[in-house]
Amino acid sequence: MAQNGITFAWTIDGHGSGIRISNENIAEEIRNVGLAWVHINDSDFEARAWIEKEIYYLDRIILDALLAEETHPRYIDYQDGMLLILRGVNLNPDQEPEDMVSLRIWIDSHRIITVERRKVQTIRDIDRRLEEKTGPKNAGEFLTMLTGHLFDHIDDAMTRLHDQLDALEDKLQDNPEAVSQRDVSALRRQAMTFHRYIAPQRDVINHLRLSNSAWIPPIHKRIFSEHSDKVNQMIESLDFLKDRALIVYDELTSLTNLKTNKNLYLLSGITTIFMPLSFITGLLGMNVMDIPGAHAPHAFAYIAIGTIALGILMASIFKWLKWF
Incomplete structure (x- = not known):
């Protein structure tokens, strides 16, 4: 990890690229008029100290939110900027995708501060695009690009969930004994966890869509409207997935009960046949x-x-x- 927990920093040139900033110049650059972006991992104690020292001019509520250990998707307007807390799919090795990672963002017309505790792939996507000179040109485009990548990763994870459920449904038709109720329950829990974090993000995107900030032009608000529709579709898709999983679980339970009842019925019949025979042998x-x-x-x-x-x-x- 870089010094002070700062993963990387950029000055954005307005043409889709920029210049990487050395650590000693970051605090000065984010106070300048030009647009600068710094990304910080606050699992490093030095990062927290750096934020407290160098970004002191932000309101205490904003600083506390950037450094909070427990976060939930939210939106706060403050003067010319805004605080956003979003959740993204956990794409880290040996991690569950539904254990969504938190991304805290302060953004205004000339500074962007993003804070993570666990690696957020979307941030690396934007960093790579700046390297390729296809990155954001301004603060508004940074937000549309960030939310777009964030929701694309979530959409991919949800597609995989639907594929897993499709496979379980096919297996249930072909070989019910190969399907475990535990697998269906795990799939439904994943959908519920996704829903828990995605639903509040709809409100965050709606705030962006209706924002009065001068640095978010109408074209970006239209993109946020598209993102809002996408989030609504994802929430509906998750609700549908939970219902499908519940139907599969109920069908599996019915098949299990039917098999159990059939075995008990057969056992009762055998017992009935042998009962008089046992009486005769016992009597004699x-x-x-x-x-x-x-x-x-x-x-x-x-x-x-x-x-x-x-x-x-x-x-x-x-x-x-x-x-x-």
Whole structure:
């Protein structure tokens, strides 16, 4: 990690590119009139100290929000700028995508400060685009590009969720025993977690769409309107996915109950057949005097044949009654 927890910083030249800023010049550049962007990882204690020292001119509420440990999507207007807290898909190795990572942003007409605790891929996308000279030209375009990349990654993750559910539905039709209720429940929990963080971001985008900030021109507000529609579609898609997962879970539960009931029914039938046979063998097996047939040489054979015949007769009756 770079010094003071600063991952990188740029001056943006208005043509889709810019110049990387060395650490010692960052504080000065973000106070200048030109547009500058600094990205900070605040898991480093030095980063928190740097923010407190060098960005002291921002309101205390803004600084506290930038450094907050627990965050939820929100929007705060303050003078010529705004504070945004957004959530993105967790694309870090060995992490769950629905464990969404927080991105805190202060932005105005000439400074952009972004803060992360865990790596946010969207920020790297914009950094790469500045390298390729296809990056944002101004603060308004930075926001449209950032939210666009953020929602594209979320949309990709949701597409994968739908694909997983499609696979479970197909497997349920072909081989129900291969589908686990645990898998369906895990998928539904993922959808609920996504919904928890995506739904509030709709309000953030609507605030941007209706913002009166002079540095957000009408063309960018129209883009935010498109993003708002996209967020609404994602929320509806998540609701649909949760409903589909619930239907799959209920169907799987019904199949499991049906199989259990069938096994219990078969077991009850077998028990019913053997109950009179057990009574006969128990009666004739009593250790008392003068049991009928006790001294007859062929008594055991007769009793065995009789009990077998009785068992066959009862099974035939049950079959005829369609109890089996």
